Amino acid sequence: MNRKQAIKTIAASALGSLALPQISKSMNALAPETKGNINHSVCQWCYGDIALEKLCEESKAMGIKSIDLLNSTQWPVAIKYGLTCAMAYGSDLGLNKGFNEPTLHEKFLKDYAASIPKAVDAGLKNIICFSGNANGLSSEKGLENCAKGLEPVLKIAAKYNVTMSMELLNSKVDHKDYQCDHTDWGVKLCEKLGSENFKLLYDIYHMQIMDGDVIATINKNIKYISHFHTGGVPGRHEIDETQELYYPAIMQAIVKTGFKGYVAQEFIPAKKDKIASLGAAIKICDV
Numbered sequence: 001m002n003r004k005q006a007i008k009t010i011a012a013s014a015l016g017s018l019a020l021p022q023i024s025k026s027m028n029a030l031a032p033e034t035k036g037n038i039n040h041s042v043c044q045w046c047y048g049d050i051a052l053e054k055l056c057e058e059s060k061a062m063g064i065k066s067i068d069l070l071n072s073t074q075w076p077v078a079i080k081y082g083l084t085c086a087m088a089y090g091s092d093l094g095l096n097k098g099f100n101e102p103t104l105h106e107k108f109l110k111d112y113a114a115s116i117p118k119a120v121d122a123g124l125k126n127i128i129c130f131s132g133n134a135n136g137l138s139s140e141k142g143l144e145n146c147a148k149g150l151e152p153v154l155k156i157a158a159k160y161n162v163t164m165s166m167e168l169l170n171s172k173v174d175h176k177d178y179q180c181d182h183t184d185w186g187v188k189l190c191e192k193l194g195s196e197n198f199k200l201l202y203d204i205y206h207m208q209i210m211d212g213d214v215i216a217t218i219n220k221n222i223k224y225i226s227h228f229h230t231g232g233v234p235g236r237h238e239i240d241e242t243q244e245l246y247y248p249a250i251m252q253a254i255v256k257t258g259f260k261g262y263v264a265q266e267f268i269p270a271k272k273d274k275i276a277s278l279g280a281a282i283k284i285c286d287v
Contacts, residue, residue, distance in 0.1 A: 062278070087264065230264070
């Protein structure tokens with residue numbers, strides 16, 4: 001299963017009802033000690049063959065604080081284990097159909113008007129959104145359309161103190177024709193909107209493919225970044241010595257900026273023991 005297929009499955013029920021369970025006392029026990037400089041999360045879709053309850057249990061045991069990319073019917077599971085969802089779904093349209101398509105603006109406003117209050121009730125602060133595929137739109141027109149569609153949504157986000165985070169994805173390997181595929185384009189949209197409630201989800205894997213120069217780009221644009229995703233390049237597998245990025249240095253750079261958000265593992269484990277791969281990634285990133 002790839003990210004696109006996972007979104008179709010996971011986000012389909014994003015607007016479902018939310019009933020928050022009580023957090024068990026045992027799950028509130030102190031997690032293993034980490035250095036505290038990085039808030040660790042993990043993307044659920046990369047572990048689709050592992051039950052969410054099991055992933056929560058294993059994540060809690062290794063000091064992870066969040067499960068990324070859950071819909072409203074799944075948030076209570078993470079909360080049950082004393083975890084949060086640091087980057088939540090708020091619409092069921094996926095990543096190919098986004099704010100650059102004006103005919104979808106009414107749908108998005110309806111979706112986020114419903115999901116933002118639910119997220120706040122669950123204690124969540126960040127909701128993901130996408131530009132969508134260009135489908136022939138120029139860079140300028142796509143940006144203009146995104147701004148128009150986001151403006152009314154951001155009024156709701158501001159009311160509830162929620163951040164809408166648009167993900168930067170590569171259009172070279174994984175998401176052909178995706179419009180928000182360079183950091184500079186995302187930053188221009190941030191500047192055009194001028195809202196503290198709109199930022200970027202900087203996916204290190206995707207932006208290494210499209211932009212490179214990861215550390216310098218992060219340093220330059222950290223004020224526009226709300227969240228990070230990881231992944232090994234090439235292949236989007238483990239973030240160890242098998243790939244070209246050196247994550248300890250990237251994490252150190254993120255810490256030096258004063259960033260207080262979350263870093264979520266979004267690599268697809270190639271090794272048989274996926275939980276062991278996740279644990280190894282947390283150790284690599286816990287600088």
